[in-house]
Amino acid sequence: MRKPTVRKPRGAKEVPSAPRENALKITGLVKRFGEKTAVAGIDLEIAAGSFFGIVGPNGAGKTTTLSMVTGLLKPDFGSVEVHGVDVWSDPVAAKRKMGVLPDRLRLFDRLTGGQLLYYSGILRGLDAVTVKARTRDLAAAFGLDESLDRLVTDYSAGMTKKLALAAAMIHSPRLLVLDEPFESVDPVSAANVIEILQRYVAAGGTVVLSSHTMNLIERVCDSVAIVVNGAILDSGTMASVRGSKTLEERFVELAGGRKSAEGMEWLHTFSG
Amino acid sequence: MVAHLLRLKLQLLANLFRRSPLQLVGLVLGLIYGVGTGIIVIAGLFALRFVDAELARNTEVVFGAIIVVVYTVLPLFLGIDDTLDPRRFALFGMPNTKLASALAVATIVSIPAVVISAIALSLIVTWSRDGISVTLAVVSAVLIVATCLLSARVATSVAAFFLATRRARDLTGVLGVVALVCLTPVISALASVDWQRDGLTVLAGVERVVSWTPLGAAWAIPADAANGDFAGSFAKLFISIAWIGVLWLAWRGLVSLMLVTPERQPQAKRYAGLGWFDRVPHTPTWVIAARNLTYWGRDSRYGTSLVVIPLIPVVMIIALNIAGIPLQQLALLPVPIICLFLSWAVHNDVSFDNTAVWLHLSASTSGLADRWGRVIPVLLVGVPVLGIGSVLSVWVQGDWDLLAPLIGVSASILFSGLGLSSIMSAAFPYPTARPGDSPFAQPAPGATPAGMIQAFSFGAILLFSSPSIYFAFLGLTSNTDWYLRSLLTGLAVGLVVLIGGTLIGARVYTRRASDLLAFSMRN
Numbered sequence A: 001m002r003k004p005t006v007r008k009p010r011g012a013k014e015v016p017s018a019p020r021e022n023a024l025k026i027t028g029l030v031k032r033f034g035e036k037t038a039v040a041g042i043d044l045e046i047a048a049g050s051f052f053g054i055v056g057p058n059g060a061g062k063t064t065t066l067s068m069v070t071g072l073l074k075p076d077f078g079s080v081e082v083h084g085v086d087v088w089s090d091p092v093a094a095k096r097k098m099g100v101l102p103d104r105l106r107l108f109d110r111l112t113g114g115q116l117l118y119y120s121g122i123l124r125g126l127d128a129v130t131v132k133a134r135t136r137d138l139a140a141a142f143g144l145d146e147s148l149d150r151l152v153t154d155y156s157a158g159m160t161k162k163l164a165l166a167a168a169m170i171h172s173p174r175l176l177v178l179d180e181p182f183e184s185v186d187p188v189s190a191a192n193v194i195e196i197l198q199r200y201v202a203a204g205g206t207v208v209l210s211s212h213t214m215n216l217i218e219r220v221c222d223s224v225a226i227v228v229n230g231a232i233l234d235s236g237t238m239a240s241v242r243g244s245k246t247l248e249e250r251f252v253e254l255a256g257g258r259k260s261a262e263g264m265e266w267l268h269t270f271s272g
Numbered sequence B: 001m002v003a004h005l006l007r008l009k010l011q012l013l014a015n016l017f018r019r020s021p022l023q024l025v026g027l028v029l030g031l032i033y034g035v036g037t038g039i040i041v042i043a044g045l046f047a048l049r050f051v052d053a054e055l056a057r058n059t060e061v062v063f064g065a066i067i068v069v070v071y072t073v074l075p076l077f078l079g080i081d082d083t084l085d086p087r088r089f090a091l092f093g094m095p096n097t098k099l100a101s102a103l104a105v106a107t108i109v110s111i112p113a114v115v116i117s118a119i120a121l122s123l124i125v126t127w128s129r130d131g132i133s134v135t136l137a138v139v140s141a142v143l144i145v146a147t148c149l150l151s152a153r154v155a156t157s158v159a160a161f162f163l164a165t166r167r168a169r170d171l172t173g174v175l176g177v178v179a180l181v182c183l184t185p186v187i188s189a190l191a192s193v194d195w196q197r198d199g200l201t202v203l204a205g206v207e208r209v210v211s212w213t214p215l216g217a218a219w220a221i222p223a224d225a226a227n228g229d230f231a232g233s234f235a236k237l238f239i240s241i242a243w244i245g246v247l248w249l250a251w252r253g254l255v256s257l258m259l260v261t262p263e264r265q266p267q268a269k270r271y272a273g274l275g276w277f278d279r280v281p282h283t284p285t286w287v288i289a290a291r292n293l294t295y296w297g298r299d300s301r302y303g304t305s306l307v308v309i310p311l312i313p314v315v316m317i318i319a320l321n322i323a324g325i326p327l328q329q330l331a332l333l334p335v336p337i338i339c340l341f342l343s344w345a346v347h348n349d350v351s352f353d354n355t356a357v358w359l360h361l362s363a364s365t366s367g368l369a370d371r372w373g374r375v376i377p378v379l380l381v382g383v384p385v386l387g388i389g390s391v392l393s394v395w396v397q398g399d400w401d402l403l404a405p406l407i408g409v410s411a412s413i414l415f416s417g418l419g420l421s422s423i424m425s426a427a428f429p430y431p432t433a434r435p436g437d438s439p440f441a442q443p444a445p446g447a448t449p450a451g452m453i454q455a456f457s458f459g460a461i462l463l464f465s466s467p468s469i470y471f472a473f474l475g476l477t478s479n480t481d482w483y484l485r486s487l488l489t490g491l492a493v494g495l496v497v498l499i500g501g502t503l504i505g506a507r508v509y510t511r512r513a514s515d516l517l518a519f520s521m522r523n
Helices: A062-069 A091-096 A113-123 A128-142 A157-169 A187-202 A214-220 A238-242 A247-255 B002-015 B021-048 B053-078 B086-092 B096-106 B111-126 B131-162 B166-192 B195-210 B214-226 B230-260 B284-298 B300-322 B334-345 B349-362 B367-397 B400-427 B450-477 B482-522
Strands: A022-033 A036-047 A051-055 A077-082 A098-101 A175-179 A206-211 A223-228 A231-237
Touching (some): A022 A062, A036 A062, A036 A077, A036 A231, A062 A077, A062 A175, A077 A091, A091 A098, A098 A157, A113 A128, A113 B349, A128 A187, A157 A187, A187 A206, A214 A247, A223 A247, A231 A238, A231 A247, A238 A247, B021 B053, B053 B111, B053 B131, B053 B195, B086 B096, B086 B230, B111 B131, B131 B214, B131 B230, B195 B214, B284 B300, B284 B367, B334 B400, B334 B450, B349 B400, B349 B482, B367 B400, B400 B450, B450 B482
Parallel strands (some): A051 A206, A098 A175, A175 A206
Antiparallel strands (some): A022 A036, A223 A231
């Protein structure tokens, strides 16, 4: 007779006793823009093999944090280590271990999708044969086969996102840092992408993603951090952060600022 | 509703002045330019009052027609950001005719409208010769203002509506430059007419045709009357009123069409294969070069420079030739000039990438790969131009001794220019038109003194090339032995600055990479 098995968090190592290596270690990260403090001292350790979600309201500092993590934005204070390598003192080694999907940065969009993937691959130091083979695989996995010959600037927002995701993975990094990866991606594509990411995590990779879609984070991530006003209000495994509530309820409770919709009665007296 | 839209337009006009001081300076300069041109035209119209009626008619109709053309064509090329685009009112549910007339009336509150009104009113002075002419001049003034404003209104919407796709926009930018440059021969042809002798005949000939077209008809109404041709005057009155009717119908049709048509979907073109990427070695340096080459063909911001650069010497040669320098001597000019502008053109290359440069940063691309990747495409174009162009120039010029110094000077300019640009684009980027914007859309001037950086890069190239230029000059004036020295100095200085410049540029780039990204994010 089989024993009922306790469901492990996704991506957990098979040997629970061995301490998990940190894929990402953030210490005392601070960033100010003039008077405004965007990130006010963030400490975070993310174990290898996690599917980690960062949630927060608009303007909470998620993008700023992830930009500093990926070596795109210089922090005022603090350090970031990727698999033990400091991003800002040894950027070449650290960035090789990372795949990045930034939010709101342009792509070289006058290239075709195929050219952009090729460009990303060669810049990452892959050889041409590998890049071409991986381009085929990625295009099939993300449903981009039909679009590789078209200019990225003619893509829809969701397709651009998928292409950027593919470009982030092409050098098979150990850590994927994805800022709003599912924004404007249709549900079918999102499901495909999630499946790809879950297989990647199961194979020992680490995913860190930010989003403000709570349901999605709650469904796919095994750990989560809630960021409000540039600081982490709570972090840990999904179960410990969420408690008995849904992640959304817990988030709204922490973030505060729910406004009751009073004084809008005129909206219910229709004019014509 | 007309009152509402007028008030909105007034507010928008007032908002023009709520900008940063630097933008304000630019705006005021633009205003001075526009108003200044207007004042000159008005002064001319006043002066015509005292000229005999036939000459006054010919001059006034021809220049008037030019003004109508300017009002029609300029909005097409400038791609003016239309604050009163009919589509912005689509959600308010107004009747088409009402919206069309309100928007047309609202154009009266604008700087171009003030200028054209002042010009049209001066027309009354020109024709204050007899009662009928003055009365007709008043009518004509109204018709002229209506024609110009409606034409501009229709042209602006046509530009916003039909030329809205990316490819069409790219194309109009490039075509605009070509058209502008092609005007130069026309102007020089006009300049070659002996105005003292034939001027008036030419003017009269043009007037006879133009005054019967919608461009000149309105201007000719009082002019013909003052010359005693009442039949012509009334025929032209009819033509200009009919034309306003046509413009009005076009405008109304455009409004109703625009309100129900979604933004035009661009036809996505397919590009098979990897293009340049498959024709170069598969290393970071060369893919960056391939990317730049690809962009030259697909991004109008590069396209316009590439079209303009070979045209600059053409314009210079025409101008200098008119000034009396023989063509044979001028044949030496194009190669060094093209080299100068080719190498100077990339001094702000990183800024053209805008935030897409994050990819280089994220892949920790080496500074040298980034620098050489941007230099190689220019060399691929510049070196053949240098070699073939120099031989052709000297062949036209005739003195083969000049080949050595011509190559020396041009190589010095091309190579040292590229070396200097490699440093400048990493150390002193300044904001430029963003990807996808019109190549003429200048970004809001920020804290970076773009003009100074441009002038400095330009001057530095000439400074480093001055030894070679000086030796070539000595060769021309005293002893031909200097020719060889010019060649050797040019090559040596050029190569040293090129290699030194890319090395320094690479260090600067590596050190400042994240600052460069932060800089482009601010734009």
